[in-house]
Amino acid sequence: MTFDRSQRRRVWSLLAKGLTGLAVVAVLIPLIAVIGEAVVLGGSVLSWSFLTSNPPLPCSPRPGVTCPTGGIAPAIEGTLILLGLASLWSVPLGIGAAIFASEYSDRFRAARIVGLTADVMSGVPSIVVGVFVYSVLVLYAPSIVFSTLSGSLALSVIMLPIVTRTTETALRTVPRSVREAALALGIARWKTSLRVVLVTALPGVVTGILLAIARAAGEAAPLLLTDGGSFRGFVGLDQQVAAMPILIFTFADSPYQNWIRVAWGAALVLILLVLALSVLSRLTLERLSRRMRGM
Amino acid sequence: MVWGNRLFAGITGLTAAGVVGVLVALVAVLAYTARSTLERFGLRFLFTTVWEPAPLNVYGIVPFVVGTLTTSLLALLISIPVSIGAAIFITQHAPPWLRLPVGQLIELLAAIPSIVFGFWGLIVLVPLMRYHIEPALGRYLGWTGLFSGTPIGLDVLTASLVLSVMTIPTITAITRDSIAAVPTSQKEAAIGLGATEWEVTRRAVLPYARGGIVAAVGLGLGRALGETMAVTLVIGNRNQIPDSLFSQGQTIASLIANQFAEASGPLELSALVEAGLVLLLITLAINLGARAFLARSKVPRAGDDA
Numbered sequence: 001m002t003f004d005r006s007q008r009r010r011v012w013s014l015l016a017k018g019l020t021g022l023a024v025v026a027v028l029i030p031l032i033a034v035i036g037e038a039v040v041l042g043g044s045v046l047s048w049s050f051l052t053s054n055p056p057l058p059c060s061p062r063p064g065v066t067c068p069t070g071g072i073a074p075a076i077e078g079t080l081i082l083l084g085l086a087s088l089w090s091v092p093l094g095i096g097a098a099i100f101a102s103e104y105s106d107r108f109r110a111a112r113i114v115g116l117t118a119d120v121m122s123g124v125p126s127i128v129v130g131v132f133v134y135s136v137l138v139l140y141a142p143s144i145v146f147s148t149l150s151g152s153l154a155l156s157v158i159m160l161p162i163v164t165r166t167t168e169t170a171l172r173t174v175p176r177s178v179r180e181a182a183l184a185l186g187i188a189r190w191k192t193s194l195r196v197v198l199v200t201a202l203p204g205v206v207t208g209i210l211l212a213i214a215r216a217a218g219e220a221a222p223l224l225l226t227d228g229g230s231f232r233g234f235v236g237l238d239q240q241v242a243a244m245p246i247l248i249f250t251f252a253d254s255p256y257q258n259w260i261r262v263a264w265g266a267a268l269v270l271i272l273l274v275l276a277l278s279v280l281s282r283l284t285l286e287r288l289s290r291r292m293r294g295m
Numbered sequence: 296m297v298w299g300n301r302l303f304a305g306i307t308g309l310t311a312a313g314v315v316g317v318l319v320a321l322v323a324v325l326a327y328t329a330r331s332t333l334e335r336f337g338l339r340f341l342f343t344t345v346w347e348p349a350p351l352n353v354y355g356i357v358p359f360v361v362g363t364l365t366t367s368l369l370a371l372l373i374s375i376p377v378s379i380g381a382a383i384f385i386t387q388h389a390p391p392w393l394r395l396p397v398g399q400l401i402e403l404l405a406a407i408p409s410i411v412f413g414f415w416g417l418i419v420l421v422p423l424m425r426y427h428i429e430p431a432l433g434r435y436l437g438w439t440g441l442f443s444g445t446p447i448g449l450d451v452l453t454a455s456l457v458l459s460v461m462t463i464p465t466i467t468a469i470t471r472d473s474i475a476a477v478p479t480s481q482k483e484a485a486i487g488l489g490a491t492e493w494e495v496t497r498r499a500v501l502p503y504a505r506g507g508i509v510a511a512v513g514l515g516l517g518r519a520l521g522e523t524m525a526v527t528l529v530i531g532n533r534n535q536i537p538d539s540l541f542s543q544g545q546t547i548a549s550l551i552a553n554q555f556a557e558a559s560g561p562l563e564l565s566a567l568v569e570a571g572l573v574l575l576l577i578t579l580a581i582n583l584g585a586r587a588f589l590a591r592s593k594v595p596r597a598g599d600d601a
Contacts, residue, residue, distance in 0.1 A: 009494065012493055013491035015493075016496070017384075019380060020387075020388060021384050023384060024384045024389075024397065026380075026381070027401065028397075028400070030463075031407075031460065033419070034415045038411060092310070096307045097310045097311040097314040099307045100308050100310065100311035108308070111311065113315055116586070117314055118314065119582070120579060120583060123514070123517045123518075123521075123582035124321065124521070124579070125521020125548060125578055127521065127571070132324055132325060132571075135325060136320070160314060161314075188299050188300060189300045219408070220408075220409075225555050225556075245408060245524070249413075249524060252413070252414040252417055252528065267411045270411065274408060275406065279403075
């Protein structure tokens with residue numbers, strides 16, 4: 001069978017359509033497999049007591065022995081404390097830098113470096129961030145190299161560029177006319193930036209913070225070198241604390257069946273946390289764009 | 296209230312300097328902490344093929360650079376065609392009601408922590424590779440030399456596969472955005488000339504979105520090079536230059552994750568920090584390049600929308 005030129009072109013077009021469709025399937029299969037595995041295996045251990053009890057002792061089933069499942073309460077506590085502290089360090093710094101970058105870029109050319117810095121910094125491998133915080137503390141505060149404080153500093157370096165970038169973008173979506181209106185009313189420039197521009201862009205700022213927390217929540221590599229591996233809950237800023245990503249890493253790579261079960265449960269809890277934060281950030285972003293459309 | 300303005304500019308200026316300072320400090324502190332190996336080995340660090348902890352104390356980064364580049368490039372080899380294909384389907388062929396949900400699904404998947412991908416790789420993919428896929432590859436393609444040796448599943452090939460799954464959401468999302476930014480007039484002109492759907496994509500859309508696609512690949516590469524936990528769990532962690540895709544290896548990131556806590560002494564610690572510095576400089580260069588492409592690809596867009 002032979003095709004003429006126009007038939008050949010149409011066949012090519014159909015073929016391309018089919019292949020790109022297959023590509024979508026190829027993208028979704030492994031990704032759905034990952035989530036499916038976590039939902040099925042993690043779902044089988046998830047319960048209220050899983051969220052509120054301590055991790056079990058290592059155990060593999062033998063005849064006459066049933067292994068306890070226990071839970072991940074200290075790791076949930078630790079992750080929440082680490083994320084809270086990391087937000088405390090990175091959010092004010094990031095928002096301040098973003099205000100400078102968006103409100104003063106006309107007067108100070110140097111302000112434009114901030115956006116570029118944030119972009120570049122968000123590409124720094126998270127393990128390198130761990131090495132960095134470790135190195136700084138070895139130099140200046142050797143007694144807290146492995147501590148909650150140290151871990152929170154590492155996570156804050158991960159969060160900083162995301163908070164800065166998203167806030168700057170949000171501030172720039174506020175129309176110039178809003179600033180001019182405020183200034184024309186005789187409101188001081190700094191009050192305009194803080195009480196008018198920042199408040200108008202607030203949903204965008206919240207989006208950035210949520211995205212940054214979502215990203216930091218799943219990071220194990222920087223914690224490995226700063227907070228270290230502990231299974232305890234919070235006992236002090238200068239002491240180590242458990243964290244969900246580290247618990248998954250340690251338990252997943254162990255030969256104990258009950259630890260692997262717990263790791264799946266923790267993976268599911270972590271996925272749900274991150275997805276909830278992502279969905280929430282999308283909702284706040286939509287709120288920002290609705291607000292801007294009215295202007 | 297001039298002082299109020301000055302104070303506010305001063306404070307926000309300081310925070311801005313703080314953010315830039317963190318990036319500068321990253322490079323400076325790593326270089327300072329790695330000073331003993333920088334002085335002792337100099338450039339030899341980059342060309343030495345062994346990593347021998349104390350008492351021998353010889354450190355070279357070659358095996359890990361090879362491991363890092365092999366896994367990342369192989370991962371991209373798999374993820375680039377798949378991601379670009381998927382992005383083309385989502386923007387050009389998918390019915391409108393399907394576009395948004397599929398796009399959002401892929402973006403949400405980009406948010407899944409890498410440790411979860413590594414865990415899945417270890418528990419699901421490693422046995423699959425070990426008992427089914429790798430023996431078959433060895434039987435039919437062993438003659439190429441790429442698939443020789445005993446397949447145990449914990450190897451360079453499995454690490455590359457896990458990395459490809461992880462880079463796909465990044466590359467797909469950015470490619471989709473840059474294709475979506477191609478002006479409709481560009482497509483309409485091609486349709487008006489009688490182009491088929493594929494010809495519109497091939498000749499009118501893709502060339503226009505090229506800068507964005509290159510940037511997408513660059514950012515995906517940056518993610519793959521620095522990925523730590525997922526790789527550490529499945530690559531087998533042996534300090535050697537891999538001689539086939541079935542051999543155990545180590546990337547710079549997995550080396551640091553594995554050795555840091557059990558370093559044999561201050562010199563190995565310094566060598567590990569220097570390895571981190573090398574990784575940082577590589578990823579900074581690639582990210583800067585990708586960002587430059589992304590920024591440049593926006594220029595014609597701004598003019599064309601008018």
